[in-house]
Amino acid sequence: ALDTYQTDPERCGPPYYPLDLSILLLPYAGWTKWLLGHPDQALDRCTTAIARAKQHNQRLELAYANVLTAFVYYLRREPDQIRLHATSGGVLAEQYGYDVLAASTVIFGNWVEFMAQPQPGLLERIQQGLTAWQSSGARMQVSSFLVMLAEAQARCGQPAAGLATLERALAHLTTHGEGFFKAEVYRLQGELHRTMQDEVTAEACFQQALAVAQAQQSRMLALRAATSLARLWQQQGRTAAAYPLLAEIYEHFNEGFTTLDLQLARALLAELAEQAY
Known part of the structure; x- marks a missing residue:
C-alpha cells in the first residue's frame, strides 16, 4: 500500500480524511516490521x-x-520513548481537538507511569482512556490496549482482573478480526496463570501463543512466547527441551539485539546452556 501510494497516489482514490497517507502508512509498516522480527527497521519507518x-x-x-510511533516503542519495551511520543502526540491532539488520538495518549502516558510506580488513580485513567477510545467509535487496536490494561492489573497484583481483561481482548479480536496481537493475549494469559501457580494452564497458553505467532509468521511474538515457555520449562528442570526451543527462534534474528526482548532471550539461553552443560 505504501509503495502504491508513493508511486501513484491517485490509484488509492480519495482519502477519507485530508491526510498525507504515506505519513500514516509508514508507522503501520513499522508495526509490521516489528512483528516480522525487524525492530530496528520498524523504528526507521516511524522516524521517517x-x-x-x-x-x-x-x-x-x-x-x-x-x-x-508510541505504540512501536511499546512493542520495543522502551518506556521513556513511549512517554516522549505520547506526550508530543497528546499536545497536538488536545490543541486541535483530535479526541480519538487524545484518548490513546491517555492510555500510553498513564500506562508508562503506572508500570513504573503503580497508583490506583493511574489505573483508573488507563481505563478512562480506553473507554474514551471506544466511545469515539474506534475499533482498531482495542485488543492491544486491553493487553496494556491487563499488564497494569498484573503489575499491581490483580491477576484475576487481568485474566478477565484478556477475555475481553479475545472477544474483541474474535468479533472484529483484529488478530495481530492474539499471540500476545495468549502469552500474557500464561504469565498470569503462572503467577497463580497454575503451571499446566500456563504451559497450554504459552504453547497456544507460540502456535498462533508461528502461523502468522510473527517472529517477534514467537520469540516472546518461546521465552515464556522456555522459562517455565527451566523452572521445571526441563532445560534439555527449553534450550533448542528458544535457540531455534532466536537464531533467525539479525537485528534488534539491544531491544529488551532479544536481551531477555539471550540471557535465558546463556542460563540454559550453563545448566545443560
Whole structure:
C-alpha cells in the first residue's frame, strides 16, 4: 500500500480524511516490521514519518505519527520513548481537538507511569482512556490496549482482573478480526496463570501463543512466547527441551539485539546452556 501510494497516489482514490497517507502508512509498516522480527527497521519507518510530517508542517499527520510511533516503542519495551511520543502526540491532539488520538495518549502516558510506580488513580485513567477510545467509535487496536490494561492489573497484583481483561481482548479480536496481537493475549494469559501457580494452564497458553505467532509468521511474538515457555520449562528442570526451543527462534534474528526482548532471550539461553552443560 505504501509503495502504491508513493508511486501513484491517485490509484488509492480519495482519502477519507485530508491526510498525507504515506505519513500514516509508514508507522503501520513499522508495526509490521516489528512483528516480522525487524525492530530496528520498524523504528526507521516511524522516524521517517515524523520527519516528513514536521517538514511539511502537517499537524494532524504529526499527531498520528507520534501516537503510532508510541505504540512501536511499546512493542520495543522502551518506556521513556513511549512517554516522549505520547506526550508530543497528546499536545497536538488536545490543541486541535483530535479526541480519538487524545484518548490513546491517555492510555500510553498513564500506562508508562503506572508500570513504573503503580497508583490506583493511574489505573483508573488507563481505563478512562480506553473507554474514551471506544466511545469515539474506534475499533482498531482495542485488543492491544486491553493487553496494556491487563499488564497494569498484573503489575499491581490483580491477576484475576487481568485474566478477565484478556477475555475481553479475545472477544474483541474474535468479533472484529483484529488478530495481530492474539499471540500476545495468549502469552500474557500464561504469565498470569503462572503467577497463580497454575503451571499446566500456563504451559497450554504459552504453547497456544507460540502456535498462533508461528502461523502468522510473527517472529517477534514467537520469540516472546518461546521465552515464556522456555522459562517455565527451566523452572521445571526441563532445560534439555527449553534450550533448542528458544535457540531455534532466536537464531533467525539479525537485528534488534539491544531491544529488551532479544536481551531477555539471550540471557535465558546463556542460563540454559550453563545448566545443560
